[in-house]
Amino acid sequence: MSIISIKSATKRFPNGFEAIKGISTEIATGSFTVILGPSGAGKSTLLRLMNGLETTTSGSVHVTGETLSKSNLRKTRSRVGMVFQQFNLVERLSVVTNVLTGRLAHRSWLGSLFYLFRNEDIEIAQEALARVGLTDKAWSRADKLSGGQQQRVGIARALAQRPKVILADEPVASLDPVSSEEIMMLLREICDRDGITVVVNLHQVDLAKRFADRIIGMNSGRVVFDGTPAELSPLTLQTIYKRDEIENDTNLDLALSYA
Amino acid sequence: MTPTLIWRCPTRNGLPPLPAVASVVTVLVAMWSTASLVEVDFARLIGSLGKMVSFAGNMFVMPEWKYLPHLLGKMLETIEMTFLATAIALVVSLPLGLLAARNATPHLIVYRLVRDLLSLMRALPELVWALVFVSAVGLGPLPGVMALAFVTVGFMGKFFAETIEVIDQKQVEGVSAHGAGWFQVRMFGMLPQALPDFVGTVMYILDHNLRAATVLGLVGAGGIGYDLVMSMRLFQYDRLLPIAVSIYLVVTLLDRLSDQLRRRIIHGAKAKI
Numbered sequence: 001m002s003i004i005s006i007k008s009a010t011k012r013f014p015n016g017f018e019a020i021k022g023i024s025t026e027i028a029t030g031s032f033t034v035i036l037g038p039s040g041a042g043k044s045t046l047l048r049l050m051n052g053l054e055t056t057t058s059g060s061v062h063v064t065g066e067t068l069s070k071s072n073l074r075k076t077r078s079r080v081g082m083v084f085q086q087f088n089l090v091e092r093l094s095v096v097t098n099v100l101t102g103r104l105a106h107r108s109w110l111g112s113l114f115y116l117f118r119n120e121d122i123e124i125a126q127e128a129l130a131r132v133g134l135t136d137k138a139w140s141r142a143d144k145l146s147g148g149q150q151q152r153v154g155i156a157r158a159l160a161q162r163p164k165v166i167l168a169d170e171p172v173a174s175l176d177p178v179s180s181e182e183i184m185m186l187l188r189e190i191c192d193r194d195g196i197t198v199v200v201n202l203h204q205v206d207l208a209k210r211f212a213d214r215i216i217g218m219n220s221g222r223v224v225f226d227g228t229p230a231e232l233s234p235l236t237l238q239t240i241y242k243r244d245e246i247e248n249d250t251n252l253d254l255a256l257s258y259a
Numbered sequence: 260m261t262p263t264l265i266w267r268c269p270t271r272n273g274l275p276p277l278p279a280v281a282s283v284v285t286v287l288v289a290m291w292s293t294a295s296l297v298e299v300d301f302a303r304l305i306g307s308l309g310k311m312v313s314f315a316g317n318m319f320v321m322p323e324w325k326y327l328p329h330l331l332g333k334m335l336e337t338i339e340m341t342f343l344a345t346a347i348a349l350v351v352s353l354p355l356g357l358l359a360a361r362n363a364t365p366h367l368i369v370y371r372l373v374r375d376l377l378s379l380m381r382a383l384p385e386l387v388w389a390l391v392f393v394s395a396v397g398l399g400p401l402p403g404v405m406a407l408a409f410v411t412v413g414f415m416g417k418f419f420a421e422t423i424e425v426i427d428q429k430q431v432e433g434v435s436a437h438g439a440g441w442f443q444v445r446m447f448g449m450l451p452q453a454l455p456d457f458v459g460t461v462m463y464i465l466d467h468n469l470r471a472a473t474v475l476g477l478v479g480a481g482g483i484g485y486d487l488v489m490s491m492r493l494f495q496y497d498r499l500l501p502i503a504v505s506i507y508l509v510v511t512l513l514d515r516l517s518d519q520l521r522r523r524i525i526h527g528a529k530a531k532i
Contacts, residue, residue, distance in 0.1 A: 053436060077438030088433025092451040101447050105438025112443045154433075161437050 002026035003165060003197050004050055009059035011045050019045040021221035022059070027165075032191045033199045034208040036225075037218035038241050043201040046218070047167050050199065051080040064164055078105035081158025083168040083187075087150040091143035095134065095153050098142050099125040102160030121160075128156040132186060148179030155186060166190065168200040172207070180204070184211050205237065205256075220244065323497040330486070330498075334505050337482040340400050340475070341468045344407030349461060351412050356419025362431075363423050363445055373416070381413025385471045389480040400481030407468050407475070418460040419453070426452040455525045462517030466510060473506055 004027040011020040019042040027033055035043045048054040049061050052073045061068040063076050081102070089098045103121040104112065111117065117125075129135050132152035137145060142153060151171060158166050168187060172180035184200075188211050191198040202208045208215055209229040217225030217232075217240035225236045237256050243249055267273035355373055357363045364370040385406050392402030426449055434448035476484025483502060490498040 051436060053432065074438050074440060077436060082433075082436040084429070084433060084436075086429055088429045088436075090430045090434060090448060090451050092454060093447070097447075101434050101439060101443075102437045104434070104440070104443045104447065107443075109440055109442035112440075112446045115446065157433075157437065 001029045003029040005062045007060050009056045012057045030195045032213045034212035035201045035216045036208050041218040042221045043218055044169050047169050051077050079164045081161055081163035081166040083154045083158055083171045085170040085173045087154045089142040094139050095142055096125050096138040099128055099156045099160045102157040125160050128159040132156045147175050151183050165197045170201045317496045318500050320497050322501045326498050333483045337472045340404050340472045340482055344404045345465050345468055347408040348411035348415050352415035355416040359420035360423035377413045377416045381410050385410045389475050389478050393480055398479040403475040403480030422453045422456040458521055458524050466513055
């Protein structure tokens with residue numbers, strides 16, 4: 001069973017840059033997928049296509065059986081949580097309010113007029129915060145937290161909406177190694193325990209190998225590798241991180257020798 | 260190469276950038292060529308020095324103490340007018356500001372229309388609107404409040420809109436990516452970010468409105484203005500000084516208050532939802 005399926009999707013930005021050059025793939029329900037690739041390969045764009053933050057130029061994206069379109073955008077997003085590299089928390093709001101914004105998809109605009117939430121929503125938010133170990137920070141302002149803590153709030157926000165899928169766009173790129181480890185473990189645990197499908201963009205090959213069920217390698221808008229971590233050989237890494245314009249890329253060899 | 264120069268501008272050729280030089284020159288030329296038009300006459304300025312000194316001397320007389328209770332009443336009326344007008348304008352400006360912000364408006368046509376409406380409202384000064392409203396509803400503080408609120412919406416709506424236009428889009432995306440609706444995104448993603456600047460705007464406008472309210476009395480629209488003008492015309496200098504001092508005190512007090520409030524909101528003295 002696949003929860004997300006992408007059919008010959010392309011994405012061309014208004015400035016003419018083609019970020020996705022025809023990708024077809026399926027994400028299995030309950031799986032943990034990591035997308036690897038150099039900067040500018042189109043990883044973020046691919047992920048953003050999956051919850052409608054970007055729309056395809058051609059081809060289609062299907063989430064939980066429905067074709068993504070303008071009319072079901074809100075409904076789709078209520079099922080697909082998103083975790084960002086820069087956390088994208090509303091910095092001036094308290095931690096718990098940020099988590100509560102994950103509940104907005106299920107509520108009408110009337111309560112929002114006075115910033116009111118239902119008791120059950122507050123309970124769900126508190127639960128989500130307990131899950132990421134931040135109960136004691138619930139009433140702090142979001143921008144007073146450290147990077148690792150802010151990212152955990154980001155995950156709690158995604159959890160609070162009770163999603164089927166969590167998309168994480170380079171969730172550890174702005175974090176130190178220990179926080180990175182914690183965030184990846186948290187995402188893996190959410191996948192295993194709650195059966196939530198997780199798709200993560202990563203820069204770190206070692207993290208990808210350790211946490212993923214499946215790795216998708218991307219280079220300049222195309223999928224160049226698709227397999228298990230065990231199948232990810234030094235040679236395939238060469239194809240993923242290959243730079244078109246450079247013939248004998250000694251920097252590439254050097255970088256991969258540590259991976 | 261001119262190796263003897265120690266100073267140079269951070270440009271390619273080391274000379275000041277042309278646009279900067281051009282603007283300074285333009286301003287200087289404009290000032291020089293229009294000075295005669297607005298009758299800037301230094302001889303006249305110097306000649307009037309004596310009159311100014313004698314006027315200033317007249318100001319420093321013993322205040323008329325028994326006038327103070329009346330002054331207090333009029334000052335309170337002025338402050339009430341200010342707060343009421345600002346509060347009314349605030350309620351109207353918030354939604355208008357959202358509609359007039361490029362990144363929050365439902366449609367570019369709405370954006371254009373609201374922007375034009377706002378500039379119409381602030382096209383004429385409070386005093387002129389007060390004249391209009393005085394002839395409409397009669398003398399007293401009511402037309403004053405109406406005039407103030409009217410012009411304030413024009414300014415506040417524009418300021419709000421411009422504040423909303425420069426907020427961090429990433430935080431907005433964080434809210435919208437989780438399925439929040441159109442209105443919810445604006446309430447949770449946009450307004451919290453704009454809040455400190457809103458408070459700054461409101462405080463500035465309170466300050467401005469207080470000073471505007473002091474002159475509305477000129478056309479019979481309530482407040483301390485009527486007393487101010489009358490005491491000047493009747494050479495009641497023993498009233499003029501207390502009036503001026505009380506206006507100064509209230510404006511200063513408001514300034515202190517706004518500093519405090521702004522600091523609390525920016526640094527978050529306590530947790531807020």
